[in-house]
Amino acid sequence: xxxxxxxxxxxxxxxxxxxxxxxxxxxxxxxxxxxxxxxxxxxxxxxxxxxxxxxxxxxxxxxxxxxxxxxxxxxxxxxxxxxxxxxxxxxxxxxxxxxxxxxxxxxxxxxxxxxxxxxxxxxxxxxxxxxxxxxxxxxxxxxxxxxxxxxxxxxxxxxxxxxxxxxxxxxxxxxxxxxxxxxxxxxxxxxxxxxxxxxxxxxxxxxxxxxxxxxxxxxxxxxxxxxxxxxxxxxxxxxxxxxxxxxxxxxxxxxxxxxxxxxxxxxxxxxxxxxxxxxxxxxxxxxxxxxxxxxxxxxxxxxxxxxxxxxxxxxxxxxxxxxxxxxxxxxxxxxxxxxxxxxxxxxxxxxxxxxxxxxxxxxxxxxxxxxxxxxxxxxxxxxxxxxxxxxxxxxxx
Numbered sequence: 001x002x003x004x005x006x007x008x009x010x011x012x013x014x015x016x017x018x019x020x021x022x023x024x025x026x027x028x029x030x031x032x033x034x035x036x037x038x039x040x041x042x043x044x045x046x047x048x049x050x051x052x053x054x055x056x057x058x059x060x061x062x063x064x065x066x067x068x069x070x071x072x073x074x075x076x077x078x079x080x081x082x083x084x085x086x087x088x089x090x091x092x093x094x095x096x097x098x099x100x101x102x103x104x105x106x107x108x109x110x111x112x113x114x115x116x117x118x119x120x121x122x123x124x125x126x127x128x129x130x131x132x133x134x135x136x137x138x139x140x141x142x143x144x145x146x147x148x149x150x151x152x153x154x155x156x157x158x159x160x161x162x163x164x165x166x167x168x169x170x171x172x173x174x175x176x177x178x179x180x181x182x183x184x185x186x187x188x189x190x191x192x193x194x195x196x197x198x199x200x201x202x203x204x205x206x207x208x209x210x211x212x213x214x215x216x217x218x219x220x221x222x223x224x225x226x227x228x229x230x231x232x233x234x235x236x237x238x239x240x241x242x243x244x245x246x247x248x249x250x251x252x253x254x255x256x257x258x259x260x261x262x263x264x265x266x267x268x269x270x271x272x273x274x275x276x277x278x279x280x281x282x283x284x285x286x287x288x289x290x291x292x293x294x295x296x297x298x299x300x301x302x303x304x305x306x307x308x309x310x311x312x313x314x315x316x317x318x319x320x321x322x323x324x325x326x327x328x329x330x331x332x333x334x335x336x337x338x339x340x341x342x343x344x345x346x347x348x349x350x351x352x353x354x355x356x357x358x359x360x361x362x363x364x365x366x367x368x369x370x371x372x373x374x375x376x377x378x379x380x381x382x383x384x385x386x387x388x389x390x391x392x393x394x395x396x397x
Contacts, residue, residue, distance in 0.1 A: 026103075026124035028054075029110075032117050034077045036060045046103070046126055048096030066092040066100060076105065080120040083109045090127060102131040164335070175337070179224045186224070190217055223352075238388050240277045243315060244270040247308060250287040254295060263298045265291070269308040274315060277387040282360040289353035290319045290368075290380045297323035297378065314366075315384045322377040331372065357382075364388050 020027055021040050026047075029038040039051045047064050054060055065073050069091035076089060085108035092100050104127045110118045197210050251265055258265045287306075294304040298321040307318045326334060326341065333339050335358050340351030358368050365385045372378035 026126075028122040028124075029119060030077075030080065030122065031119040032081065034081050037119065046095070046101065046124070047093060061093075064093050064095070066094055068092075076107065080107045080109070080122070083117065083120075085109060085120075088125075090131075102127045167337075182220070183224050186217070186220060193217065237279075238277050239280055240275055241280050243274045243276045243278075243283070243317075243384075244308065245273075246280060246283055247287060247306060247317065250284055250291060251306060253288065254291055257292065258295050258304065261295050261298065262300045263295050264303040265295070266303050266305045267307070268305065274308070274310060274386075276315060276384065278364055278384060279360075279388075282364065283384070286357045286361050286368075286382055287317065287319075289357045290317075290382060293353060294319045294321040294323075294378070294380070297321045299323055313386050315386060317382045317384070318379060319382075320377065320379045325374040325376055325378050326370075326372040327374055331370070334370070335368075 020038075023040055024042060026042045027040040028036060028043075031037050036055060036057070039054045041051060043054055044050050049064060057063055061073065062070055072089070072091060076086075079086065085106075087106040088104040089106070090102060090104045093103055094100060103124050105122055105124045107120050107122045109120045112118055193213060197214075200207055200210065247267065247270060251267060255265060291304065291306060298304050302322045305318075305320045307320070309316045309318065330341055334341070335354050336351075337355040338351045339355075354368070361368055361382060361384070365388060367383045369381040369383060370378065371381070
């Protein structure tokens with residue numbers, strides 16, 4: 001039945017068209033065959049194409065669809081023509097300038113009052129900002145997850161370090177007690193030995209054994225000193241000195257051992273002079289232990305390099321050997337007191353060197369870093385601060 005020009009139906013029809021034209025989303029009406037019959041002006045805001053240009057497109061909406069999304073759009077149109085409906089299928093479009101936008105399409109069939117299929121309606125919503133926010137949220141969540149993992153690993157590391165320090169303190173107390181009990185009779189043995197040696201002439205049949213006995217007494221004294229240091233370093237006061245000179249002194253002390261092992265000791269980075277305010281005795285002990293370990297680990301006819309580097313307010317002394325390296329299963333234990341990887345080698349100590357060294361360097365605010373590759377050698381880095389706090393009433397010279 002035809003409508004009268006001023007009838008309520010005409011007014012309602014005009015109102016519906018006005019509402020559709022001013023809908024914020026990109027609205028479209030397709031015939032039963034999928035052909036576009038009407039599209040609102042929102043399409044131009046989202047794509048740069050006018051409604052008139054869209055109506056003239058023989059293959060709408062493919063010119064505005066990203067190539068990788070076109071197969072899915074064909075499926076959507078096919079489903080819509082079969083009377084199916086669906087909500088929020090996301091895909092990407094290309095605007096007139098070639099920029100990509102993320103959108104979501106919903107569609108549903110339309111029928112007249114007699115049930116005749118009139119086609120289907122599409123509604124496309126711009127999801128670009130929401131997609132960006134989702135991506136930012138995903139990245140933020142991943143970043144938070146990484147932070148949580150890092151913090152958890154740090155907490156585990158601190159807990160492990162706490163257990164290690166508790167173990168070190170317990171073993172140190174035991175070591176200090178044993179060392180104290182041994183030190184007194186050892187002093188008596190040394191005094192008695194000196195008296196005996198002074199009474200023997202060089203032509204005595206056992207005189208050559210005296211040097212051996214003296215060396216063994218010296219070794220026992222050295223072990224006792226290490227046991228004292230394990231519990232608590234000998235009290236020292238910070239003093240200013242040239243670190244290069246100290247490194248060279250330690251290297252000179254170990255030249256005899258390196259020659260005996262047929263290992264070459266090399267140094268680098270020792271110029272210009274680097275003044276530091278540290279506990280010089282502790283620094284010497286740390287370097288002696290690290291370089292001595294490297295010499296014992298190095299194969300014959302290889303080298304051990306000692307390199308000094310300044311990094312911001314820190315001094316790095318890097319000791320590199322080219323020995324067998326440290327196996328992965330032993331690496332977590334190398335700083336344990338009385339642990340050694342050279343059990344079968346005679347005269348190589350009690351496994352206190354690294355424990356003492358880490359204890360001494362951490363007391364100065366430094367650290368010992370380890371980088372090892374089984375079969376290719378190990379690199380120990382002693383990280384010292386340039387200066388440690390010195391009370392005003394203490395001398396720095």
